[in-house]
Amino acid sequence: MDLASLPLLLGAGVAAGAVNAIAGGGSLLSFPALVAAGYPSLTANVTNTVALWPGYVGGVVGFRADLDGQGPRTARYSVTAAVGAALGCLLLAVTPGDLFDAVVPLLILLACGLLGAQPWVSRAVRRLTERPGPGARGSGPRPATSGPDGLHGPDGLHGPDGLHGRDGSDRSGPEGSVDWDAEFELVPAGGGAATTTAARPRPVRDARTELSGTLLHGGMFLGGVYGAYFGAGLGVLLLGILGVLLPERLNRINALRSVLSLVVNTVALLAFALFSPVQWTVVAVMAPASLLGGVLGARVARRLPANVLRTVVVAFGAAVALVLALR
Known part of the structure; x- marks a missing residue:
């Protein structure tokens, strides 16, 4: 890391932490910053995952009250998500750099789509969780x-x-x-x-209950694969799956989602630290910056409409995907 890129990476870390606190999708800012600083896409991806990990810890701490009574459920789905994350790490390790460069624009567009759909996903989840069902x-x-x-x-x-x-x-x-x-x-x-x-x-252990449990495990597995392989938009993806299949209050679903996101990123962090080209000097700069951004973002969230920030981030991500596809 050269000194000329230091302000860019500091700013990207703060911005990513703030955006994650307000609306999610902070990787759509920090990942392009790493690419702009001259790092290959694969190196930028693994470094970004490690650098933003502290923010997931903070999210779990913030939701700890809503995790009360969810221990067995959290353990079950955490194991499934961890297995999926391990597979995602393996897929990333065997993906040639040129191929990863080719699929990154598509992954960024997918993350933009997930982030853009977040309001509709949240409303659908809220309707499902507020409507009592037989179970x-x-x-x-x-x-x-x-x-x-x-x-x-x-x-x-x-x-x-x-x-x-x-x-x-x-x-x-x-x-x-x-x-x-x-x-x-x-x-x-x-x-x-x-x-x-x-x-x-x-x-109750009827056929519908068993099917929901199977679909939940399948969704957590696929979420783990995606989260470890690329990760941007993981929170929205998990929220949608849990909200559709889990008859629970939205704040408790969010708490479970925060733990699963932490599990996936922890598995990715351990694998990347051992086997991938993580730029640790960059992590030393961006990790505390993302923590600071998370604190600031929590305060800004009370004043700034999330939809405004979400629109800006999605537009920026789409522009980045276009630039990367054309370069």
Whole structure:
């Protein structure tokens, strides 16, 4: 890295962190900056992934309250996303530089399309998550909380999200929903000989539930492949898949999406650090700059309409794709 490119890379790091905090798609700014600084597309791609990794950690920290009760679900899909990311890293490693140069404009246009579609994706997800379904959280009659039949014991059936027993275990099905219309089984309210019982819903495992779980794993796998191979627009892609297939509130879906994005980028970071031409001096410049941009972006987000910034970033990305395709 020469000193002449230092201001460009610093500015790109700050801008990418801010854009990711406001609307997503920060790689559409930082990746072209690395290419403009003279780095080959493949080197720019892996360096960009490593440099922007701290921002994903910050996103998970910001969503930690909405991750409560999602531990088993998060672990399941994280494993799938990590396997997909490993395959994406392998594909990137065996892709010749000339071929990667040829597909980069198409990948940038795909990322622009994902970012441009974000408002519609978010609205569709919100409609799906706000409309109760037969297996949606909170639908159907809840079990009685008290009464002579002893259905409410000290096991704390109604935890923070209404799904956890005293042991903190997840009572959810494959996609985290519980059908409160399902048959209830009576279990001891406490350890040892108990005189009271507590109602616990049997998770529904019908054909639709199994299909949703399979599609979710497939979507997380493909998202992991794409995220490790290129990555721009990964968050929007994961949000759309989770929102369509997971009957859950939007803020909890976003929290899960932030963890999965971190998992994919962590796998990519480890693989790139070991086997790819990461420019560590550039990372040392852009990583703290992206953190600063994320902090500033969170403040600007309260004042700047996200649609305005999104339009600018998409237009810039499309122009970059055109330049790269013609060079």
